Amino acid sequence: MDPKITVKGRGPYVVTGGVPLRRKEPIVSEHGEPLTWRIGDVDDDGTAYALCRCGGSANKPYCDGTHADIDFDGAETAPTDAMADRATTYPGTGIDVHDDRPTCVHAGFCGNRVTNVWKMAARTDDTVVRAQVMSMVENCPSGALYYEVEGSVVEPSFPTEIGVVPDGPLWVTGGVEVERADGQPIETRNRVTLCRCGASANKPLCDGSHKEAGFTG
Numbered sequence: 001m002d003p004k005i006t007v008k009g010r011g012p013y014v015v016t017g018g019v020p021l022r023r024k025e026p027i028v029s030e031h032g033e034p035l036t037w038r039i040g041d042v043d044d045d046g047t048a049y050a051l052c053r054c055g056g057s058a059n060k061p062y063c064d065g066t067h068a069d070i071d072f073d074g075a076e077t078a079p080t081d082a083m084a085d086r087a088t089t090y091p092g093t094g095i096d097v098h099d100d101r102p103t104c105v106h107a108g109f110c111g112n113r114v115t116n117v118w119k120m121a122a123r124t125d126d127t128v129v130r131a132q133v134m135s136m137v138e139n140c141p142s143g144a145l146y147y148e149v150e151g152s153v154v155e156p157s158f159p160t161e162i163g164v165v166p167d168g169p170l171w172v173t174g175g176v177e178v179e180r181a182d183g184q185p186i187e188t189r190n191r192v193t194l195c196r197c198g199a200s201a202n203k204p205l206c207d208g209s210h211k212e213a214g215f216t217g
Contacts (some may be wrong), residue, residue: 001047003160005172005205009181010074012063013170013194015162020045021061022124024163025170026107034108036139043164051162051170055198060217061164065110076100076180078205082187090117093146094122096148097137106208107170107195111141117145117148141171142206143191155190167216169193169206180204 015021023040047110050063052071057064067074076145079086079102087098097117108115117133124130137145138156140161159199160174162213172178172192186192193206195217200207 003174003176005162005176005178007053007074007076007179010072011053011067013053013204014048014050015210017176018045018047018163019051019176020159020214022161022163023050023164023166026109028206029112034139039163042161053194053196053198053204055196055213055215055217057217061170061196072202074198076182076203078180078186078202079096080180080184082148082188083189087146088119090132092121092130094127094149095121095124095130095133097121097133098146098148100144102144102202103124103142103192103205104144104208105155105206106211107139107141107143107168109136109141110138110145123168140193141165141169142193143189145146158190164196165193168210169195170196 001017008012020042021044025038026034027038028034041118042050051061051144054067054161056066069082085101090097117136120129120133127153133143137147158173165171175188177188185204193204197210197213199213200208
């Protein structure tokens with residue numbers, strides 16, 4: 001069975017196909033700037049499991065049926081078209097940076113206290129700056145930021161797995177198919193982030209609402 005995540009209408013994400021689940025935590029600087037990721041041990045490598053998306057489970061990240069008790073509204077509004085059709089391009093030297101705002105989760109890897117990738121794109125004639133832009137973009141969990149070199153999209157190599165980000169989304173990597181509750185697939189990509197706080201206005205995708213909602217887990 002191929003790896004797949006099926007979204008249940010007012011319920012959880014059902015994961016099938018033996019997709020490993022592990023914790024992934026940002027490593028931050030002394031200034032609170034995300035720099036890279038700390039990869040935890042595998043928590044579940046079973047053939048199937050259900051993950052909470054209402055935010056109320058007492059057994060996070062797993063579903064415990066709370067969605068039924070709170071009458072969770074899991075209505076999905078995320079786009080099903082291709083990201084490339086929506087993204088804004090920021091041309092540079094030897095690199096073009098693309099940005100799809102609707103899928104941003106505000107993870108913070110795209111900037112620091114001095115600058116950000118949008119400003120840096122114009123200075124990529126400096127190879128040091130270009131390398132830094134590449135690194136920052138590759139750490140973007142949602143893939144809202146991605147880049148092209150010589151007309152081809154370059155993606156980091158990610159394993160097929162689901163990462164649980166503390167107090168944040170599910171970080172799905174490796175091209176796992178995600179099917180909405182209405183049977184429509186969202187675009188299968190190398191990296192995508194799914195809401196697990198229940199507050200996103202772009203379900204099933206995360207839109208960063210977990211921060212305002214004060215979600216923990």
